[in-house]
Structure formats: C-alpha cells, structure tokens
Amino acid sequence: MNAGQFLTIFISSVFIYNVILSRFLGLCPxxxxxxxxxxxxxxxxxxxxxxTASSMITWLIYRFLLLPFGxxxxxxxxFILVIAxxxxxxxxxxxxxxxxxxxxxxxxxxxxxxxxxxxxxAVLNIDMFxxxxxxxxxxxxxxxxxxxxxxxxxxxxxxLMSGIRERLDLCDVPKTVKEIxxxxxxxxxxxxxxxGFNGFKF
Amino acid sequence: MKNKLTVNISPHLHNNESVSKIMWIVGISxxxxxxxxxxxxxxxxxxxxxxxxLSALVTExxxxxxxxxxxxxxxxxxxxxxxxxxxxxxxxxxxxxxxAGSFFAIAIGKQVFGGLGxxxxxxxxxxxxxxxxxxxxxxxxxxxxxxxxxxTSATPLAVLRESGVIENISYLDLFLGRRGGCIGEVCILALxxxxxxxxxxxxxxxxxxxxxxxxxxxxxxxxGGDGLFRGDWFFHIxxxxxxxxxxxxxxxxxxxxxxxxxxxxxxxxxxILTAVIRLWGGYPEGVSYAILxxxxxxxxxxxxxRNRIYGTMIPVNRK
Amino acid sequence: MxxxxxxxxxxxIKENPTFVLALGLCPTLAVSTSVVNAVGMGAAATxxxxxxxxMVAMIKNNIPAKIRxxxxxxxxxxxxxxxxxxxxxxxxGLNRALGIYVPLIAVNCIVLGRAEAYASKNTLMNSLFDGxxxxxxxxxxxxxxxxxxxxxxxxxxFGYALSHKFEPVSIFGMPSxxxxxxxxxxxxxNRLKGRKS
Numbered sequence: 001m002n003a004g005q006f007l008t009i010f011i012s013s014v015f016i017y018n019v020i021l022s023r024f025l026g027l028c029p030x031x032x033x034x035x036x037x038x039x040x041x042x043x044x045x046x047x048x049x050x051x052t053a054s055s056m057i058t059w060l061i062y063r064f065l066l067l068p069f070g071x072x073x074x075x076x077x078x079f080i081l082v083i084a085x086x087x088x089x090x091x092x093x094x095x096x097x098x099x100x101x102x103x104x105x106x107x108x109x110x111x112x113x114x115x116x117x118x119x120x121x122a123v124l125n126i127d128m129f130x131x132x133x134x135x136x137x138x139x140x141x142x143x144x145x146x147x148x149x150x151x152x153x154x155x156x157x158x159x160l161m162s163g164i165r166e167r168l169d170l171c172d173v174p175k176t177v178k179e180i181x182x183x184x185x186x187x188x189x190x191x192x193x194x195x196g197f198n199g200f201k202f
Numbered sequence: 203m204k205n206k207l208t209v210n211i212s213p214h215l216h217n218n219e220s221v222s223k224i225m226w227i228v229g230i231s232x233x234x235x236x237x238x239x240x241x242x243x244x245x246x247x248x249x250x251x252x253x254x255x256l257s258a259l260v261t262e263x264x265x266x267x268x269x270x271x272x273x274x275x276x277x278x279x280x281x282x283x284x285x286x287x288x289x290x291x292x293x294x295x296x297x298x299x300x301x302a303g304s305f306f307a308i309a310i311g312k313q314v315f316g317g318l319g320x321x322x323x324x325x326x327x328x329x330x331x332x333x334x335x336x337x338x339x340x341x342x343x344x345x346x347x348x349x350x351x352x353x354t355s356a357t358p359l360a361v362l363r364e365s366g367v368i369e370n371i372s373y374l375d376l377f378l379g380r381r382g383g384c385i386g387e388v389c390i391l392a393l394x395x396x397x398x399x400x401x402x403x404x405x406x407x408x409x410x411x412x413x414x415x416x417x418x419x420x421x422x423x424x425x426g427g428d429g430l431f432r433g434d435w436f437f438h439i440x441x442x443x444x445x446x447x448x449x450x451x452x453x454x455x456x457x458x459x460x461x462x463x464x465x466x467x468x469x470x471x472x473x474i475l476t477a478v479i480r481l482w483g484g485y486p487e488g489v490s491y492a493i494l495x496x497x498x499x500x501x502x503x504x505x506x507x508r509n510r511i512y513g514t515m516i517p518v519n520r521k
Numbered sequence: 522m523x524x525x526x527x528x529x530x531x532x533x534i535k536e537n538p539t540f541v542l543a544l545g546l547c548p549t550l551a552v553s554t555s556v557v558n559a560v561g562m563g564a565a566a567t568x569x570x571x572x573x574x575x576m577v578a579m580i581k582n583n584i585p586a587k588i589r590x591x592x593x594x595x596x597x598x599x600x601x602x603x604x605x606x607x608x609x610x611x612x613x614g615l616n617r618a619l620g621i622y623v624p625l626i627a628v629n630c631i632v633l634g635r636a637e638a639y640a641s642k643n644t645l646m647n648s649l650f651d652g653x654x655x656x657x658x659x660x661x662x663x664x665x666x667x668x669x670x671x672x673x674x675x676x677x678x679f680g681y682a683l684s685h686k687f688e689p690v691s692i693f694g695m696p697s698x699x700x701x702x703x704x705x706x707x708x709x710x711n712r713l714k715g716r717k718s
Binding site: 310314332335336337338 | 695708
C-alpha cells in the first residue's frame, strides 16, 4: 500500500476513467437529474455515499463469503441483492431518523438501487484488486478509496453539467438539439477536455 | 471588458454592432503574432491560417442555413475562431487539417449550442482538442523555425517531456519566437504587443490573464524543479501556448465568468490545471485542456460568485 | 404466429430500446468501439432478455407483488451469470473486451424494464418473442453505432480494412467519440421526427 497508488486511483477514477464520461456508468441519472444544480448535488451525494459503502460491503462479502466457499461465480447475483438491500435499508433509516435529510436526498436513493455505477465499481474493485483469487495487499483500502473517488468523479461531472444546463435553459438552443442530444455533445466535449490528464505520471 | 458590458449572462450579446466591433478589434490585435508566425515558419503558415478562416466561415454559413437562422458570418466571430484555431496548429500540417478543425470548432463547438453567445466552450479550443485526439501524429510534428526546407523539430516542451531536461535555448530566442511550436504561439513579443493593445483599448481586463500567468508561474516555480521552489518558471511562461491562451483565449467573453471574483477563480484554475498537466500529464502542453475544463466550470463559478442584488432581504434561515 | 411476429418486430423498430425508448445506453456507448464487440454484447443481452422474460412469464403468478422486483433481479442476474460463465469458457477474448459490461447487463434497464412492463403481464410465448425482438433491436442499434465508430475510427469494419482514402479519425474510437455519435444520431432522429409531424 503506498501513496502513489492512491494518487493514481484518484486521478484515474475522477478524470481519466471518469465513471460517466469514460465508462458510461450512471448515464441515466446524469441525463435525467442534471437540469438543475441542487438536485444534481443531492444525487451526487447519495451516489457517492452508496458507492463508497457498497464498495466496502461487496469487498467483505467477496473476500469472506464467496471466495472461501468457492462461490465466486455468484458474484453478480449476490452483489446486486446486497446493494439493493443496503440501499433500501439506508432509505428506511434516513426516513426514520431525519425526514429533512430524506426530503433532500432520500428520493434519489430509490433511484440508485439499480444504478449501474454502483455495481460497476463493485465488480471493478474485484477485477482490479484481487489476483488469482486472492486479495492484493491493501486491497480493502484501495477498494474503498476507488469507491470514494468514483463518487467524486460522478459528482464533478454532474455539477459541471448541471451548471451548464441551467445556463443553457435561458438560451435559444435549436429545438432538435435541446436537452438530451445537447447534453451528450457537452459530455463529449467534457470528455475531450479530460483527455488532458491522460498518461498522468508522478 | 469594461464594466458596462458585464451586466448579465451572455445571451444579450446579440447586439451585433458592438459584438462584431470587439471581434474585429481582437482580430487586429492578433495580426502581429500571425505575421511573426509567417516570418518564422514561411508562407505555409499563411495558407494554414487562410484555410482555417475560410472553413470556419463556410461552416458557419452552412449551419446557419441549416438551422434557418440569420446569416451572421461577417460579425467576425467565425473569422476569429478560424484564425485562433490556425494559431494553435503546427505550421507544417496537411492542409485539410485546419479545414477539418474549423468545421468541428464551428459546428460542434458553437452552432450546436445555437450560435454566438450561447456556446459553453471556446470553439477554437474545441477544434484543437478534437484535432489533437483525432490526428495526434500531425498535431505533434513541428517544423524548425527560420528554415524553409520543412525540417521537423520538437518544441522545447516536448524536449522537456522526452528527456526531462530543459533544452539549451536562450530566453531571447523564446521571446522572439525562434523555436518550434504552433503558428501563433511562438512569438511572445508580438503576442504581448497585441495584448497591450487590447488592454489599452479596454477590451480585456487584467483579471483572467494576469491571475492565470501568475498562478501558473508560482505553481511551476514551486513544484517544477528538482526540489521545492526551483522550477524554471520563466521558461515555462515563454514556451508553449501559455501567453496566447491566457491573453487571447481564456479571456473570451462568452466562455469565461462575468464577475471579477469569478474571473480570478477562473484564471487561477486555468493556471493550476495547465501547470499540473505540463508537469505530470502525458501531453507536453496543457493550455487548451485547462481552459476547456474551466470553460465547463464557468456556469458553476458564475452561479457561486453572483453579485448580490441590492435591495433584497438576506434570508434569515440560511443554512 | 402472426402475433408473435408482431411482438418481435415491435422491439426492432417501433419500440427500439436504444433510439426510441433511450434505455440501456451504458453498454451501447461502452462496447461499440468495434462491430464484433457490439454483436457479442447484443447476443449476450438478447439471451438474457429472452431467458428472463420467459422465466418471469412462467413464475409471474407465484411471486407476491410486493417483492416482485427483487425476484426479477435475481432471475435476471442468474441468466447474466450463465452468460458470464459461457463467455469466459468459450470466448475469452470477447469476454476480456467486454469486461465489466457483461455483469452489468444485470442492471441494464432494458432487461428489468421488459420483465416488469411486459413479461409479468403476458404469456410465455409472447414474452419470449418480446425478449427476442427487444434483443434484436438493441443489437441492431449497437451494430449501427459501432459500424460508424469502427469505420471512422479505424477505417475498418469487422476488423477488415475497407478503404485507405482517408485518415482514420481516432476520436471515434474514444469515449468522447461515442458520446458525440449518440448526440448527433439523436439530433438527426429529432429532425426526422420533426419533419414528419
């Protein structure tokens, strides 16, 4: 485990392999909820939280349940179920504990249950930080950190896009281009500009 | 930009009279740099410029025809985009390259958004990064300065990236533009002259370019050398497209923040991103990427640096 | 029989999952760098769609309404696991190229969408053909997008060079090219739609 590895994970999951702009995970909320900044922020917060927590949970399940019993092939099924259950659980807790918080981002939690970004990161963690059926050194921390950074990448793209779309709302954009097509084009240009971080080395 | 123009967000820029005047004046201020480029790299550079401009104008006309909008190809903005794109190209590129770049710049960078005043990203830079991503081979082959046999040479920044050491080249050579590089970025003297002209005319304010350059220099000075505070910041300012970017592209009215505070944040962001990409990124130069990223952040910056509207109550229950 | 064909063609054109319903765009963008990948992805998704649709149609009367979504998800994920294992065993190259997007079929909105919206209310045969049609529509869209991207990005189709008349535009092979192609296709689609009405 070293600092350089953490930095690499940071740069690659926030910019180079940005979860939305490069891996195309979580496109649906990105397109649907990026019209205004506030909901976009709430959504980003919810996604970051869920991705981080589920990275941790799925890692533990894979390492201590699936691997020892030779059930690695159940990865997809078990991860989906666990993530869905976890999200439901968090939703319940938040609703009970803090209605205000629930109003702020609870509704977005429900939408995340089958968000491909969450499962995507969980699977990616397993692909990247397990070799030959064994966890690499520091794998647990890498996984959690990758979860956080992916969430940050999601939030960054979401925040920028929502700002841009809020501004374009006031503009006279051609009708055939408006909304989703234009959002794709903007995402494309953003993805182009993030290319600047390609080949990052310290 | 003078105070009188920074009132509201950009759509109201449709006042054609003043917009086209600004565009043409900025165009004039770019003439010295272009002339220097032609002197340094030969007539090929002029052809690249002409093709970039022509393609920009034709694309603008076609797109406006297609969208059934008013044809405004003479407002100078497409001209400026084509010219700036050409300034960001190596002088020896195949001649279809500036044409393709300008097409992309105008079509995707500008007209898709509904035309001037509504584009989020600087069109010329969109064109440049498109070319960089699509045909990197041509975009990184530079010709030797003051040598008309089209001998290829690397830019000082590319040399630095490859070998890790700064090429033995004098500051004076860098200042006058006797180095490999893009057409419009090499002659710092001409660029500074143009920028001073714009300052004098009051078309650009110091906030973006000066913050950009200063933050960039400070960052490179701090982290760009063997140890802390040993970086050769002067070399880094004089090479690459920093001056061209900071004074002529980051200052684009449409794609940069409106408030003073926002402009300072914008400039600082550009400076840091440029330095980070130059020092640790895969590309030798990061100006265009840095400016584009900050373009994307401009609406958010504007949102959070909005001037308070006078005469309204401050909400009591603020979080 | 005629009805079954209708179920099939509905998915291909009128309710094309990609262009009309705009569902399941993640894999569409990610694996469309080459036609081979795209067809492989399409086939995998079609298999999952048919399997889960058929299974859901069969068990629809036996699952309580409240927990139907989790049940659907388990059914879908099971079929995805089968696909994963088959790909890993027989086409390791394709499996590597598709990467994490194979397990992600499990959260593809097309699959869950059809299970919930169609298979849970229709007969086995209808659901089977609905799955086949949706899968075909998805594969068709993927093939179209990947042909554009592979041709412009590398001058090839199915890995065979077609022409050397132009310099490949490598942006089309990149993520930003994928977003661009989808954006432009959607604009063209909107223009066509606008002209009709």
